[in-house]
Amino acid sequence: MGVSAPRLHVITAMASDLALVLRRGPSRQVASLLWNRKTGDVQLGQWLKGRIYEHRSDLSPDGRHMIVFAGTGTKWWTAISRAPYLRALTYIERSHTWHGGGAFTRDGSVFFNGFHGPDDLPDGLRRADQTAFPHGTDGFHMGGLYAARMALRGWVDRGGEGYHMVLEKPLNDRWLLRQTVEQGARDRGLVSTSCALVERETQASSEPGWEWAEPWKRGVQFAQEGALWFASLGKDGLEEPALIHDFSDMEFENCTAPYEGIRA
Numbered sequence: 350m351g352v353s354a355p356r357l358h359v360i361t362a363m364a365s366d367l368a369l370v371l372r373r374g375p376s377r378q379v380a381s382l383l384w385n386r387k388t389g390d391v392q393l394g395q396w397l398k399g400r401i402y403e404h405r406s407d408l409s410p411d412g413r414h415m416i417v418f419a420g421t422g423t424k425w426w427t428a429i430s431r432a433p434y435l436r437a438l439t440y441i442e443r444s445h446t447w448h449g450g451g452a453f454t455r456d457g458s459v460f461f462n463g464f465h466g467p468d469d470l471p472d473g474l475r476r477a478d479q480t481a482f483p484h485g486t487d488g489f490h491m492g493g494l495y496a497a498r499m500a501l502r503g504w505v506d507r508g509g510e511g512y513h514m515v516l517e518k519p520l521n522d523r524w525l526l527r528q529t530v531e532q533g534a535r536d537r538g539l540v541s542t543s544c545a546l547v548e549r550e551t552q553a554s555s556e557p558g559w560e561w562a563e564p565w566k567r568g569v570q571f572a573q574e575g576a577l578w579f580a581s582l583g584k585d586g587l588e589e590p591a592l593i594h595d596f597s598d599m600e601f602e603n604c605t606a607p608y609e610g611i612r613a
Contacts (some may be wrong), residue, residue, distance in 0.1 A: 352495060353374070354374070354574045354575035354576075355372050355373060355374030355576070355596055355597060355598055355599070356372075356373045356374060356504065356540045356541075356560060357370060357371070357372055357373075357560050357572040357575065357576075357596065358370070358371040358373070358403040358405070358542075358560070358561065359384070359563075360406065360407060360408045360415075360433065360505070360575075361386070361408070361411065361543045361563060362408050362410055362412035362503060363409070363410060363453075363455060363501055364410035364434060364450065365411050365412045366385055366386045366387040366412075367383060367384065367385060367386070367408070367411075367412030367413075367432070368383075368384045368386055368408065368409070368412075369381065369382070369383060369384075369406075369408040369415055369432055369433060370382040370383075370384050370391070370433075370577075370596070371401055371403050371406070372573055372575075372596045372599060373378070373401075375546065376573075377398060377399065377400065377422075378388075378396060378397070378398055378601050379396070379397050379399070379400065379401050380393065380394070380395070380396045380397075380596075380598075380599060380601075381394040381396075381415075381417075381432075381433045381434070381435055382394055382433050383432050383433035383479075384577070386570060388567060389593050389594065391594050392443070393433070393604065394432070394433030394434040394435060394604070394605060394606075395433075395435040395436065395604045396435050396598075396601050396602060396603070396604060397419060397435055398421065398601070399419055399420055399421040399530060400421075400422075401418070401449060402417075402419065402420075402446070402449070402493070403416040404485070404495045405449060405450025405451070405462055405485060405494065405495075405499060406418060406450055406539065407450075407451065407452040407453050408432060408453070409432070409453045409457050409588070410455060410456075410457050411457065412432060413431060413432060413472075414429060414431055414432060414453075414472065414474065415429070415430055415431075415432040415433070416429050416449075416450065416451045416452070416453070416459060416478065417430075417435070417450065417457065418449040418450025418462070419435075420446065422608065424442060424443075424444075425442070425443045425444075425445065425446055425449060426440055426441060426443060426449075427439075427441045427443070427449050427450055427451060427462075428611075429438075429459065429470065429474070430606070430607060430610065431472070431593040431606070434606035434607075435606070436605075436608065436610035436611075437609075437610050437611040437612075438471035438610050438611065439467060439470060439471060439611075440474070440529050440611040441461075441464070441466070441467070447463070447486055448463020448464060448484065448485075448486060449462060449463065449464075449498075450460050450462045450480050450485075451465060451466070452481075452494065452497075452498050453477075453478050453560040453575075454481050454501075455501055457474070457475075457558055457611075458474070458475045458476065458477035458478075458481070458492075459474050459475065459476055459477055459576040460477040460478075460479075460481045460482050461476070461477075461479075462482070462484055462485055462494060463484050463485075463486070467474070472601075474498035478583075482494055482497045482498070482590070483497055483532065485567075492554070492598070495514075496514060497528070497529075499516055500534075502518075502563075503518050504516040504517065504518045504528065505517050508531070509556040512530070512532035512540060513530060513531045513532070513584060514529070514530040514531075515517060515524055515527065515528070515529055515530075516524065516530070517547075518563075520546075520564050520569070521547055521582070521583060522549070523548060523549065523550070524546060524548060524582060524586075524593075525546075525547050525549055525567065526544055526545070526547070526562050527544065527545050527546075528542055528543070528544045528562070529542065529543050529544075529545075529549045530542050531543075541560070542560060542561065542572065543558065543560065543564075544559040544560070544561060544562035545557065545559065546562075546569065546586065546587060547557065548586075548601045553576050555587075557571075557573060558573055558574070559572060559573050560572045561572065561587040565579060566581075567581055567582055567587065568580050568582045568587070568588075569579040569582060569587060570593070571590075574592065575595065575596050575597040576592060576593070576596060577592075577593040577594045577596075577597040578590040578591065578592055578593055579581075579591050579593055589591060
């Protein structure tokens with residue numbers, strides 16, 4: 350049996366060309382990386398022997414900071430750090446996975462999911478009001494946090510129930526991207542996203558198995574089979590994709606952050 354491709358979750362910055370890539374695989378190892386969507390450059394941050402709950406993690410609008418909810422199975426924590434590093438500047442430990450993590454508002458303020466959060470944040474960051482986003486509990490959907498984060502990036506919530514959600518983002522007058530979030534999908538994580546290109550008039554959709562997709566220039570950037578790709582959008586759909594970066598061969602390595610912080 351062959352080795353399965355790593356899973357990729359991408360979080361774009363709202364006000365820059367940067368994006369956070371969370372590469373998961375094997376299941377209890379995850380690497381954080383910063384991707385420049387314009388140049389294609391990818392910078393490795395650090396690895397974690399544990400889990401990052403990507404639907405309750407976020408990248409600041411300028412791409413300089415990130416907030417994550419992470420755990421090892423015996424302890425869990427919310428951390429603010431300088432992207433793409435996991436070394437915490439702010440660290441809040443929790444004894445369970447109920448609530449935790451957070452998001453950034455459009456102006457870069459930090460929202461803490463399910464708790465007040467400290468007032469003394471690093472690097473001049475400010476704490477957002479607790480009403481800035483809905484609160485998500487152990488299931489990201491139940492408080493609407495993920496959908497609200499995606500709305501700031503131009504995605505429209507088309508509804509759903511429980512752990513099932515459909516989001517859409519227009520590409521042009523003919524085409525749109527559709528993102529489906531569901532629980533227990535075959536050959537995917539417990540809660541996973543899949544994206545497809547949809548023709549507006551016919552509602553015909555491609556099913557390429559994209560884990561993530563966003564418009565870029567006159568086309569689409571997407572994640573599939575452990576790699577990032579770009580495909581131009583032609584009259585009849587997407588043209589032949591070009592590889593941006595392949596994460597398949599990465600292996601765990603001990604990396605240090607270029608700053609002092611809090612050891613988890």
